[in-house]
Amino acid sequence: MYKRSLILLFTAFLLTYSFSQAPDAHTLFIKNIYEESLTARNTNTVLQQLCQKFPRRLSGSNGLEDAVQWTKSLMEGYDFDNVFLQEVMVPHWERGEKESAYFYNSKGKKEHLSILALGRSIATPVAGISAQIIQVGSLQEIAQLGKEKIQGKIVYINKPFEQHFIRTFEGYTETVKIRTRGPSEAAKYGAVACVIRSVGTADDDYAHTGSLLYAANVPQIPAAALSVKSAKKLESALQHNPQSQLYLKINSKTLPDKMSHNVIGEIKGSEKPEKIIVIGGHLDAWDVGQGAHDDGAGCMQSVMALRMLQQMGYKPNNTLRVVLFTNEENGTKGGKKYAEYAFKNKEDHIFALESDAGAFTPRAIGINGPDSLVQKVKNWIKYFPDFTIDKIIKGKGGSDVEPLHKEMDTPVGSLMPDSQRYFDFHHTHADVFEAVNARELEMGTASMASFIYLVDQLGF
Amino acid sequence: MYKRSLILLFTAFLLTYSFSQAPDAHTLFIKNIYEESLTARNTNTVLQQLCQKFPRRLSGSNGLEDAVQWTKSLMEGYDFDNVFLQEVMVPHWERGEKESAYFYNSKGKKEHLSILALGRSIATPVAGISAQIIQVGSLQEIAQLGKEKIQGKIVYINKPFEQHFIRTFEGYTETVKIRTRGPSEAAKYGAVACVIRSVGTADDDYAHTGSLLYAANVPQIPAAALSVKSAKKLESALQHNPQSQLYLKINSKTLPDKMSHNVIGEIKGSEKPEKIIVIGGHLDAWDVGQGAHDDGAGCMQSVMALRMLQQMGYKPNNTLRVVLFTNEENGTKGGKKYAEYAFKNKEDHIFALESDAGAFTPRAIGINGPDSLVQKVKNWIKYFPDFTIDKIIKGKGGSDVEPLHKEMDTPVGSLMPDSQRYFDFHHTHADVFEAVNARELEMGTASMASFIYLVDQLGF
Numbered sequence: 031m032y033k034r035s036l037i038l039l040f041t042a043f044l045l046t047y048s049f050s051q052a053p054d055a056h057t058l059f060i061k062n063i064y065e066e067s068l069t070a071r072n073t074n075t076v077l078q079q080l081c082q083k084f085p086r087r088l089s090g091s092n093g094l095e096d097a098v099q100w101t102k103s104l105m106e107g108y109d110f111d112n113v114f115l116q117e118v119m120v121p122h123w124e125r126g127e128k129e130s131a132y133f134y135n136s137k138g139k140k141e142h143l144s145i146l147a148l149g150r151s152i153a154t155p156v157a158g159i160s161a162q163i164i165q166v167g168s169l170q171e172i173a174q175l176g177k178e179k180i181q182g183k184i185v186y187i188n189k190p191f192e193q194h195f196i197r198t199f200e201g202y203t204e205t206v207k208i209r210t211r212g213p214s215e216a217a218k219y220g221a222v223a224c225v226i227r228s229v230g231t232a233d234d235d236y237a238h239t240g241s242l243l244y245a246a247n248v249p250q251i252p253a254a255a256l257s258v259k260s261a262k263k264l265e266s267a268l269q270h271n272p273q274s275q276l277y278l279k280i281n282s283k284t285l286p287d288k289m290s291h292n293v294i295g296e297i298k299g300s301e302k303p304e305k306i307i308v309i310g311g312h313l314d315a316w317d318v319g320q321g322a323h324d325d326g327a328g329c330m331q332s333v334m335a336l337r338m339l340q341q342m343g344y345k346p347n348n349t350l351r352v353v354l355f356t357n358e359e360n361g362t363k364g365g366k367k368y369a370e371y372a373f374k375n376k377e378d379h380i381f382a383l384e385s386d387a388g389a390f391t392p393r394a395i396g397i398n399g400p401d402s403l404v405q406k407v408k409n410w411i412k413y414f415p416d417f418t419i420d421k422i423i424k425g426k427g428g429s430d431v432e433p434l435h436k437e438m439d440t441p442v443g444s445l446m447p448d449s450q451r452y453f454d455f456h457h458t459h460a461d462v463f464e465a466v467n468a469r470e471l472e473m474g475t476a477s478m479a480s481f482i483y484l485v486d487q488l489g490f
Numbered sequence: 491m492y493k494r495s496l497i498l499l500f501t502a503f504l505l506t507y508s509f510s511q512a513p514d515a516h517t518l519f520i521k522n523i524y525e526e527s528l529t530a531r532n533t534n535t536v537l538q539q540l541c542q543k544f545p546r547r548l549s550g551s552n553g554l555e556d557a558v559q560w561t562k563s564l565m566e567g568y569d570f571d572n573v574f575l576q577e578v579m580v581p582h583w584e585r586g587e588k589e590s591a592y593f594y595n596s597k598g599k600k601e602h603l604s605i606l607a608l609g610r611s612i613a614t615p616v617a618g619i620s621a622q623i624i625q626v627g628s629l630q631e632i633a634q635l636g637k638e639k640i641q642g643k644i645v646y647i648n649k650p651f652e653q654h655f656i657r658t659f660e661g662y663t664e665t666v667k668i669r670t671r672g673p674s675e676a677a678k679y680g681a682v683a684c685v686i687r688s689v690g691t692a693d694d695d696y697a698h699t700g701s702l703l704y705a706a707n708v709p710q711i712p713a714a715a716l717s718v719k720s721a722k723k724l725e726s727a728l729q730h731n732p733q734s735q736l737y738l739k740i741n742s743k744t745l746p747d748k749m750s751h752n753v754i755g756e757i758k759g760s761e762k763p764e765k766i767i768v769i770g771g772h773l774d775a776w777d778v779g780q781g782a783h784d785d786g787a788g789c790m791q792s793v794m795a796l797r798m799l800q801q802m803g804y805k806p807n808n809t810l811r812v813v814l815f816t817n818e819e820n821g822t823k824g825g826k827k828y829a830e831y832a833f834k835n836k837e838d839h840i841f842a843l844e845s846d847a848g849a850f851t852p853r854a855i856g857i858n859g860p861d862s863l864v865q866k867v868k869n870w871i872k873y874f875p876d877f878t879i880d881k882i883i884k885g886k887g888g889s890d891v892e893p894l895h896k897e898m899d900t901p902v903g904s905l906m907p908d909s910q911r912y913f914d915f916h917h918t919h920a921d922v923f924e925a926v927n928a929r930e931l932e933m934g935t936a937s938m939a940s941f942i943y944l945v946d947q948l949g950f
Contacts, residue, residue, distance in 0.1 A: 065654040193929070194525040196877050231929060391851075391908045393877060417656050417853060417909070420880045448851045448908060449877070450929040469653070469691060469910040 056413045056487065059342075060480040064415060066338060067476040073334040074468040076104065077327060077389075081320035081463035088317040089357040090122025090288045097313055098291045101329065101354055105295035108337050110352075116292040118367040120357040123150055125317055126281030129254055131225065133163075133277065136270045143264065144257035145225070146237040146318065146458075147280040148209060149360045150244065154223065154252045158279035159184070161222050165268050169207060172215050181220035184276045187212045188227050188265055190258075191453065198231055198449040199387070202456075205229050206240070213253035214245035223278050224253040227261035232454040235259040239316050240457045241360050252280045290314075292364050295333065296351040297340060299486075305348040307482050308382035309335055312358035312365075312430055319461035323452065326463075327471055328385035328445075329354045335479035346486045348380060355430040358386070365430030369437040379440040380490050384428035385478060388455070389471040390447035392418065395481055396425020398432070399441030403490060410484050419477050441490060445478055516873045516947065519802075520940040524875055526798060527936040533794040534928040536564065537787060537849075541780035541923035548777040549817040550582025550748045557773055558751045561789065561814055565755035568797050570812075572758070575751040578827040580817040582748045583610055585777055586741030589714055591685065593623075593737065596730045603724065604717035605685070606697040606778065606918075607740040608669060609820045610704065614683065614712045618739035619644070621682050625728050629667060632675050641680035644736045647672045648687050648725055650718075651913065658691055658909040659847070662916075665689050666700070673713035674705035683738050684713040687721035692914040695719040699776050700917045701820050712740045750774075752824050755793065756811040757800060759946075765808040767942050768842035769795055772818035772825075772890055779921035783912065786923075787931055788845035788905075789814045795939035806946045808840060815890040818846070825890030829897040839900040840950050844888035845938060848915070849931040850907035852878065855941055856885020858892070859901030863950060870944050879937050901950060905938055 067073070084097035098115065105113045131143040164183045166172050172185060187208045192201035206229050213224040228238035237257045244250045256264060267274050293313060299305060311328020315321020332352045339350065355364035372379060383395070397404050404424045411422055427435060427442025434440045447470070455461040527533070544557040558575065565573045591603040624643045626632050632645060647668045652661035666689050673684040688698035697717040704710045716724060727734050753773060759765060771788020775781020792812045799810065815824035832839060843855070857864050864884045871882055887895060887902025894900045907930070915921040 064656055068656070069654045071653075193531075194529045196524055196528070196875050196933075198929070233928070391910050393853075393880075415656050416881075420853075421876075450851050450933065451927050454927065467911050467914065468693070469658070473656075473910065 064476040067472040073475045077330040085320040087315045089120040101293045110295040111298040113295045119287045120290040122285040122288045129280045131278045143260040144235045146239040148253045149241040151253045154280045160277045163276045177219045184223045185216035185221040210243045214248045217251045228255040236458040238457045290356040293354040299348040301347040310353035313354040316457045318459045323388040325386045327389035331475040366433045369433035382431040382442045384431045385445040386428040388452040389466045391470045392477040394421045394446040397443040524936040527932040533935045537790040545780040547775045549580040570755040573755045579747045580750040582745040589740045591738045603720040604695045606699040608713045609701040611713045614740045620737045623736045637679045644683045645676035645681040670703045674708045677711045688715040696918040698917045750816040753814040759808040761807040770813035773814040776917045778919045783848040785846045787849035791935040826893045829893035842891040842902045844891045845905040846888040848912040849926045851930045852937040854881045854906040857903040
């Protein structure tokens with residue numbers, strides 16, 4: 031009842047004001063986007079469905095392709111003007127049977143560790159690997175120890191998350207090198223396997239997976255991440271017995287590449303249908319938890335931002351397009367392919383905005399574009415209610431929209447939610463629907479809808 | 491190691507720069523407050539102790555007085571210059587044995603509801619109360635129905651939380667009237683009891699307690715809150731059978747007032763020891779959960795803000811004082827008594843800052859003081875790192891520092907964290923240490939330490 035009367039009110043409002051560029055109209059429209067989102071909680075409803083129906087959406091999995099079909103149907107059900115798929119070949123890595131690791135403590139008792147193989151890791155032999163552990167605190171230390179100390183051992187990179195950064199993404203960028211580059215760095219000096227302390231902010235027992243990058247011309251070795259609690263347990267064991275051995279078993283396999291899809295839905299522009307404004311997130315997720323924050327939330331926020339504008343009777347000047355990218359996690363093939371198609375088809379993109387930093391209260395929008403544009407857009411902050419988007423800053427798009435910037439110089443951007451909790455959940459079994467707060471999620475939807483509304487109204 | 495060298499670095503820094511008022515020194519000092527807090531996580535450590543040792547801290551309870559002694563010892567252990575208690579008489583209400591409520595569904599099956607008696611509620615008779623339910627959506631509707639429809643029944647106020655406000659505190663203020671005034675409003679027209687839908691933002695099964703206010707000259711009736719899920723269950727039952735009866739049993743009692751204490755610790759000012767800057771929270775909590783967000787967090791943030799400044803070698807100009815107020819939840823006797831003592835002892839308070847809005851990422855500081863002061867202080871925003879305190883605004887102190895403003899015109903203020911999740915936990919069994927994110931909590935400590943540092947340095 032409330033919703034219906036709101037929509038009627040706004041349709042009347044639109045007809046009267048014809049979306050003049052008066053600040054009052056924009057401010058009022060955006061206020062109502064937030065109120066409607068917080069009241070109806072529709073993003074929360076569809077995110078729950080996505081997470082519960084298709085919790086596992088790693089590239090190559092049936093779960094991902096089922097989610098592709100489901101999100102396509104969802105947008106078709108909303109009567110978007112066009113809903114279609116884009117073919118994308120993606121890597122197909124599987125974890126296989128659950129990995130395991132243990133050591134014997136000083137009393138001879140077997141201590142199991144909470145562990146996840148890193149994405150792309152090769153398997154251990156079927157019997158597993160047992161070897162002495164050599165603990166290091168950094169990549170540099172591996173090189174310093176050299177072949178003499180490393181050869182034949184399992185390198186354990188025990189580097190805590192760089193907590194002192196206020197934005198956890200900066201701490202992540204600093205710390206994640208041990209995950210991406212650690213295994214090959216260890217292999218260079220003859221390590222037989224590599225385990226790392228999880229790149230996560232919480233002091234808990236969830237291991238964090240994520241991609242490693244095998245360097246060319248270096249033997250590939252199995253690699254996994256320990257939960258922070260398990261990392262501390264192992265650290266303490268090594269203090270008692272520096273000769274401790276670790277048993278590690280990983281059952282992964284890499285299969286031939288497989289066909290996946292970007293899922294696209296759009297509402298055609300009434301004045302300049304050839305001009306495109308993109309919002310999106312990535313539909314694939316690591317094969318643990320439900321990919322709720324990373325990035326089911328970004329996908330559902332993008333779909334529901336468009337849905338909300340549609341329901342409010344808004345007729346865009348330009349074409350508004352949702353893109354749910356495939357394969358962000360272990361390849362970024364979806365984002366790259368999208369930019370390729372856009373280039374090949376000479377599509378005219380005004381702007382692309384991504385949500386891939388968790389379903390937390392939005393605080394800023396980061397823009398990667400010319401300084402003059404960023405300066406202009408900074409003034410739009412006046413249209414946002416207090417305690418929603420606090421600032422619009424020079425920043426980056428996410429990894430799925432950046433290829434569009436590289437390929438065609440399209441300005442791109444990202445929704446920047448509060449970052450304190452993101453790396454508690456990132457790439458873990460804890461990244462489930464229940465870890466998402468409905469109001470925070472909806473604030474993200476409203477922020478995206480509001481921002482693309484402004485781009486559509488005021489131009490870029 | 492890291493901490494020690496940081497402290498030494500800053501001591502050296504202090505000696506060199508003697509805290510000149512150059513913005514660079516303040517900016518750098520504040521940056522280091524945040525970094526140190528996020529790295530050491532000391533607030534998180536003591537909050538865990540408080541919550542686990544003294545989970546139940548309602549006024550009149552032994553838990554509260556044990557927490558008084560423990561926090562006193564904690565501050566004595568930190569060698570604060572003065573640590574002392576202030577006597578405060580507080581109300582003593584006890585929930586007694588767990589309350590219960592049920593109805594019979596259309597198939598004759600007994601359906602239990604998740605329920606909590608409201609604070610100050612009288613008990614039902616020992617056998618409980620059974621009566622027909624009359625559902626209303628607002629206080630106004632009670633008056634409209636009048637004695638004819640209400641007499642002898644249990645009034646069920648089924649009003650959802652006002653979700654459309656961006657700051658949930660505004661939604662709370664709108665909605666909480668059903669809790670504070672609903673029972674007496676129902677009693678005016680002859681209701682035998684009153685149940686309300688919980689004043690909370692989450693769609694879950696936790697009931698939210700909190701104080702009711704019995705009106706003078708109106709019979710006192712028992713009153714309780716249903717969880718949102720139970721509220722919906724009852725709503726649905728009433729659709730099938732509007733004649734449904736509710737059984738309600740509440741076992742509370744009100745005992746004679748009891749002696750409690752405000753806990754105070756201070757570091758004396760080196761230049762103007764007679765001038766006092768207060769930070770604080772309230773030590774009492776509802777008798778469910780652990781009072782982690784409300785307000786163990788505010789207490790531990792205040793203590794650790796002072797502790798951090800001390801550990802960084804900071805010598806304040808004015809006296810910095812932590813006050814852990816008693817009895818905020820059902821009486822505000824601690825805050826009122828503190829202001830009384832201050833007035834009687836002619837204490838000179840420059841400013842009092844409260845943290846009582848949950849351990850979430852801080853976003854603003856609200857100041858209740860002269861406009862000229864607020865204007866001046868708004869400029870301090872430049873000293874705060876991005877994504878910490880975004881704005882300093884005209885606002886209010888919390889309920890424990892407002893009496894100081896009323897009594898002596900002292901400028902007061904409150905830490906304003908992101909509010910989206912607060913009323914998911916507020917006054918429920920879910921308000922436990924595990925619901926607090928360590929980084930968000932520490933950001934609050936750092937924000938408080940930074941702000942009182944600026945008040946101390948730049949004056950008010």
